[in-house]
Amino acid sequence: MKNTFKALKITFFSLLFLTSLVGCEKDFSIIESDVLGEGNANFLTSTDSIPVIAYNKKLNALQVNNLESNLLGVFKDPEYGTTTASIVTQLEPVLEDVDFGLNPVVEQVVINIPYFSTPIGIDDNGNTTYQLDSVYGNTTKPIKLSIYRSNYFLNDTDASGQEITTQNFYSNASSTTNSVFNGRTTINFDDHILEEILSENTFTPSSAATVVITNEGADNETRTYSEPAFRKELDNEFWQNTIVAKSGELELSNENQFKNYFRGLYFKAEPIDDTNDGSMFLVNLESTNATITITYANGEDNARVDNTYTLRFTGNKLNTFINDFETTLVDGDNVNGDTNLYLKGMEGSMAVVDLFGTEDLDGNSIPDNLDTLLKTYRKTDENGDFIKDEDNNYVLKRLINEAHLEIYENDSKVINTLNDNGDEYHKYDRIYAYDIKNNIPTIDYLVDPTESNNALNSKIISLGQRNITSNQEVNYKVRLTEHLNNIIQNDSTNYNIGLVISNNVNYTNNSEILNSSDNITSVPSASIITPRGTILYGSNNTLEENKRLKLKIFFTEIKVN
Structure with a gap:
């Protein structure tokens, strides 16, 4: 019997199944056995933690007309x-x-x-x-x-x-x-x-x-x-x-x-x-x-x-x-990644996440880990070529149940003060992720059914809320399950992911950057009408492993007897 995973169909329906389980949970539930797991004699589950490159992009000359709403006043950010x-x-x-x-x-x-x-x-x-x-x-x-x-x-x-x-x-x-x-x-x-x-x-x-x-x-x-x-x-x-x-x-x-x-x-x-x-x-x-x-x-x-x-x-x-500003914002290191990621609204700064390596602006090759990923999750023949079934689908040896970026707030730099209402200053922060190449939301955002008029509780499967762990660390999770499955199964393009701070993840319009000198030509308008800022740990290898921004994959594979 041929073991072929038609994983796109499975993950889509498992995503819908997940929504009935998570309801309005503050953080993601990890699917380690909902579809195929340790209870099945033929399969086992495990986890990959994949290093990525994350760096800063200073934002200048952003389109400020045709916004959904407008800011008025004076805002003193405790970090910026x-x-x-x-x-x-x-x-x-x-x-x-x-x-x-x-x-x-x-x-x-x-x-x-x-x-x-x-x-x-x-x-x-x-x-x-x-x-x-x-x-x-x-x-x-x-x-x-x-x-x-x-x-x-x-x-x-x-x-x-x-x-x-x-x-x-x-x-x-x-x-x-x-x-x-x-x-x-x-x-x-x-x-x-x-x-x-x-x-x-x-x-x-x-x-x-x-x-x-x-x-x-x-x-x-x-x-x-x-x-x-x-x-x-x-x-x-x-x-x-x-x-x-x-x-x-x-x-x-x-x-x-x-x-x-x-x-x-x-x-x-x-x-x-x-x-x-x-x-x-x-x-x-x-x-x-x-x-x-x-x-x-x-x-x-x-x-x-x-x-x-x-x-x-x-x-x-x-x-x-x-x-x-009291903090100097500059473009980051797109080869080694930055130690800190500065997300600041209005005309501020964003972060770029390069999952598997691309080419930089000068055409110099950055190590590309995509081929390694494909060989890890697709079956290959004796010549190392990827195998397809009679329906022209790739035959997979691993099925991705969940993939997300794990991101930690830099608690030594972020001031967790209380505002005048007694709420934690950063309580309502959200991180919005988008496809930089096409200037659209990620596919995981588009299939996320958890929509709410209250933006804090909207799109909580694809874009996690700010979460305080049992160790009093603060993290965010940005789901990329369907994004990775599209790459592995359908040869979809591996595009960079942009991260901005937002107080309204329902607002998906974009604002143009004037005379952009790289492939980042627009930013989500929601970040322009957000005065807030935060500082995250980046991906540079000088950071402690448990603090680095990384891609985590939870997968199921066939047991080898």
Whole structure:
């Protein structure tokens, strides 16, 4: 009887079987005998630990427009230092070519931008209470926040080349200014300020529900409660002169004319003192509740009618970053691997994992262990050639039940402090892995059915959560079972794995790197809207064996009698 493993089918169904067992377990379960194991007289299970090469990649000039959400504020990372994030955004009118009527006068202007929050209970008055989900840093430390009218036009298209393409904007975090690259020049948004619209010298985000009062003080006063938001009243005169006074004119006639006339807002965050400390938070500019609402009255003196004119943040928008780092980030050693791996969000750093050896940028050969792996897991004939069965499948002598990268946090460098809520500072860190060659998630991520709207508990089979072991060590596991099976069984390409830090593993979009000089052309956008950072042990052989990043394979093979 021929012993041929059709392992892809087995591992896929065993993966589904695994999900019914692990549920929401914090760490991976190792399948050593679920399918074929020690209880079977013909098979046995064992483990391989394979060294890999893991090294750092410093990230510069990352695409910062078209992000899912935007960071605003000041964040002082205990390992890396301070980053300041500001926002530039266009506005778009909900209605075009509006006639503001007879004698229109602005009565109130309110800007409202929701934070990301979760309902957590009901207060004594029956109103919902909330927790802010994406606030980072010292949440009790205020920042200075200014809003300006910007005179820089955020183009949709780039017509500078032979073909018209989408215009992207790229970070310039090594600068001391709120600036970006557009691929040709540097734009400093401080050079494009027209007027100041709002100034808050000591601002901190609040988790309190947003309260809107109608007919205040009257018998029919009502109060409406909604999600926490950045909500402020703006100066009536500015909007009267800038918007309402343009009634019936070309500037408000359509979206394009409006964008050219009112080019956008610049939200500028700054630390308030030389400690460079503060809070940073995600804002949801894509929300339908992210608006500037102009309330105005028009009509005859004895028949005034209230109306509203609404602007939304649905046009182009981007982040700017300024890094003031205490840790120097550099490209790593892609031959010997690095001792420490620096994962830092925004314009920071990522890690590259070379599983079996590739060629470096200069074409010098790096030792390739892939052939050894294939000969270990595939059957060969007397000439050393791989054997296939009648269905053209490789005949395997080992079946991979589980494969994952085992990664340890450098506990001597990572500061495990508590944040203002009493939670461990790094508690919500996740490591997101992706296929560098194709800029897509790994196949293990794609077949992972453990999806959740709560990103901390999503994709926990393919991307392990931060785990504290019984020895008080901290590790992560990144599953590559299907990735290896595809290589062994289907001759799929062995691509490098990119590792970034993320607080939202559900967000799989990519951001381009401007003028990349190697094969890393994009990074996951989720790492750009994550201010956090961590430091991991790398793969350099100067490290203790039990600390090194490695590939662990749990396999089943035929017993040799």
